[in-house]
Amino acid sequence: MALIQLNSLTVDFPIYHLNARSIRKRFLRLTGGALRKETAHTVVVKALDNISFTLEHGDRVGLIGHNGAGKSTLLRVLAKIYEPTQGSIHIQGSVSPLLNVMLGINQESTGYENILVRGLLLGLGQKEIKAKMQEIADFTELGEYLSVPIRTYSAGMQLRLAFAVATCIKPDILLMDEMIEAGDAAFKIKAEARLAEFIEQSSIMVLASHSNETIQRLCNKVVLLEKGKLKYVGGLEEGLKFYSQVN
Template identity: 55%
Template sequence: MARIQLDNVSVSFPVYDSSTRSIKNRILSNNAGGSIDNDTNKHQSTVNALEQVTETFDHGTRVGLVGHNGAGKSTLLRVLAGIYEPCSGNLLIRGHVAPLFDIALGMDHEATGYENIRLRGLFLGLSKSEIDRKTDDIIDFAELGGFLDLPVRTYSAGMLLRLAFAVSTAIEPEILLIDEGIAAGDAAFLEKANKRLHEFTNRASIIVLASHSPDLIMSMCTSVVIMERGRIIASGNPAEMLQFYADPTTSAHRAQ
């Protein structure tokens, strides 16, 4: 069965240039972006994007990641997707990971829509035979007709999102990673996309969702993890965690 296990996982990014002081001031003034260590001898600052994150998600888990911008939600998703490597700690992933964020990643703007179906499918871990079996469904869902013969650089933003969304949701997910801001074009297509997304998430063994929407969290998640400055500060029942997060007293405490 699918499983995610993080044991004291940390991720940091060194910043070497002369702008580190202004970066630090911006991050601290906005109460975002994790903690920062300075090395004045090397003119280097280190942004600690995740610090000693320990959590386990088993089969059936639908977890919502909650926190302000820069709290570490997206960094954690990218660690789980294999985009970022932990600097320390241990990460165990059991099951096929399907990231539903940066959904146009891996697409070639000079290639045609048909070619990008194959490229994006390979990027998501599908075999050539799997892509061949799913191509007709992707074409029907994207509703791009003859534009699939053209380079995607000729597409509008909405058309590109249609194609990327159609390919991304054609896979069979075990571990599904979602960043909230998924847009898929016009209102009619958005309704169709939301229905497909609902079916897609029902098939997943584990879902990790980063969101600012309490309604989405309550409708989709069985547990909530609250993040602050790259750390997990609380986790538990969605209703209790969202109340805790919204409490101005606890918010003030987290800002210190």
């Protein structure tokens, strides 16, 4: 059974030789944390501060908060890209972080070659990818274009390919930073149906989004962050109402 458990989790980013006040302020805006001076030439950004919550099977979590609140940092901790400075994190189940669907796409490689590489990055074995290759190819509707380099594709065609590969897996825990876009309008209905099925197959989903409509449509819980601190975790409607009051 999938599980995510955070206990007093804190993430600090030390910044060395950062003397210019304007640069400090800019970094603070980007991370959303609190600056703490440690030495004459070092400051620390507390990107996440004492975060504790538990997510279980069936939880569909909307991660909300202003830009720089710590949403992306938290997703990267859950994806094991960042390590906590303090506290602990316990995860049961396979984690699929779809934080950048274009990750691993090589402009000089063919569509088929990119499917293979992107699949490996998602944790699939070569046999698994080859077994899914035809289904992915059919879904993209790219036909013979899959045999030519990606650099010949339009932006919409590239997104079709990346989307099809990203949604071919069956994750226990799904992490998404905003909704996955699938390219042109003609492809949208088909892509939305595939995405809904993809999310349904996951045991736990955590979605960072600025869209209340998206959160209401896909989630049943809310986690609200503000300047790296946990302000709310619980029911969907209560969470969105609380956010609108403090927003």
